[in-house]
Amino acid sequence: MTQSHATDYTSAANYEASVNRDEEARKRILAREATFPLRSATDRLMKILAFGAMVFGLFWLVWILVTLVQNGVGAMSLTLFTAETPPPGAAGGLKNAIVGSVLMATFGTLIGTPIGILAGIYLSEYGKGGWLAPATRFLNDVLLSAPSIVLGLVVYAVVVAPSGHYSGWAGAIALSLIVIPVVTRTTDNLLQLVPNNLREAAIALGCPKSKMILSVICRAAKAGIVTGVLLAVARISGETAPLLFTALSNQFMSWNMNAPMANLPVVIYQYAASPFDDWKQLAWAGAALITFLVLAINISVRLLFRNQTNRK
Template identity: 60%
Template sequence: MSTQHTPTAAASATAPEAVMNPVYRRRLLQHRIGMLFSFLAMGLGLFVLAWILLTLIVKGFSAINLGMLTENTPGPGGEGGGLLNPIIGSLMMVGISTLISTPIGILAGIYLAEYGEESKLAQVTRFVTDIMLSAPSIVIGLFVYAIYVANVGHFSGWAGTFAISLIAIPVVVRTTDNMLKLVPSGLREAAFSLGAPRWKVAVTVRLRAVKAGVVTGVLLAVARISGETAPLLFTALNNQFFSTNMNRPIANLPVVINQFAMSPYDNWTALAWGGALLITFSVLALNILSRTLFKQQIPG
């Protein structure tokens, strides 16, 4: 009896497979074609990125020396020179902008996550934040020029700081808001059950639980504003000489790189490549640091 049922069982087992084989082969072909195009797109992107980085390293590394970090920018046709004054100017503006945008962004993010669940103001704030995140930086530069520079009658470091602060604040707000939403509800309920007020739960419980993610948002904001050129062209402009007066035009790396890269002088072009390499590796270091901090602590 067993020998009679064996062929029938084998036939019944292979029949569905024979029916599904064409469908399976078509789906497998589609999967392989999709994966092929995905790998080609990824390879193309990595190739272009590697090409840009290699060109930047080859042309910029030769300009990295002690003189570039200790000497001021040279005049037209001058020999040698460095990028000391734009480096100091960029550090001042980015540093002050970070001090301005960090508390504003974190407090706004706390409000959105803790108090703005059903608030119309919170909905408007999120909408405006999303618009500012996607707005071209040159628009922000023109806005600051119209409301500040045109009224005071001169460019200044404060105007540049204000412009890049408007770029950094939405990044910090959105990151803080998203990170606070990752805190488990049980943690909040436990704090409320102990009699803690809502503001204390938000600051000492929720914010502390996601502090690594909030710091990540701040570092990403700093990385973004470090290379912004367009808003500074309309606000801080540039200064060929060393100056720490924030109420006057002040040198900064993005504008100097833009100016030197289009110049006919070889030493200016070399300094532009060196400054671009310096900004690139600084932003790369900040991104690596932010991702490292983000991986160290994830709320669960």
């Protein structure tokens, strides 16, 4: 075979291979075009389902808020904040219940938040090896999903029964047991989202690990940790079952945390189940007060941290 014939043969082979490649590419394009209508329809269906789920959730939220406004705002007045819970048929307010709820929620948050943050820091930064961290996460998830009435019964058996009386401190301890798992889980998850580059850079500059965690890692996750604390506060603000077994209630004004103490959730529960219309009206007012207070706290903190982020 001469050199010219070999060259012609090679050119023909390359041409045939190019044609085959073009044909395969054309078939792949046609196959994609054939599946495009199905993929487009699936995409539209998923968007419709997602939008419908959002509308479904917002509908119930708006319905709850509108119902609270219709039934509760009308009963709100200055008397609600200055008068104590009344007997049936008498005028009154929720002053003692508001004070009791604020005290127990405050002390419960002050007890549970440091424990939860320190536990989350340990799980994220110190407990990456060994069995203790996974076991702690598992137990924390169990505590997070445990019914609040169980926590109330535990505190009743450990605190109330030995002391022989209900108390605001027992209620605060029960609420702190609800705060701890929420703050622990939030802190652990958010600290793990902080990039390792920040840790490596701080350690490379000679920063001790404890200083690095407090000054760099926790500061980077500060907004998320505060949000987790607020979620815990929002949850304990409406808890009724633990307080039934720990703080119970008190018809009169009391600042003594070592005695039975009135609180909004229990008063709402008692008044809503009563046959008296004036008590039911106070129950609606208390429910609206708790709901809008939690909404105001969340919105205010989100706006505050958004402004701080924009300044940075």
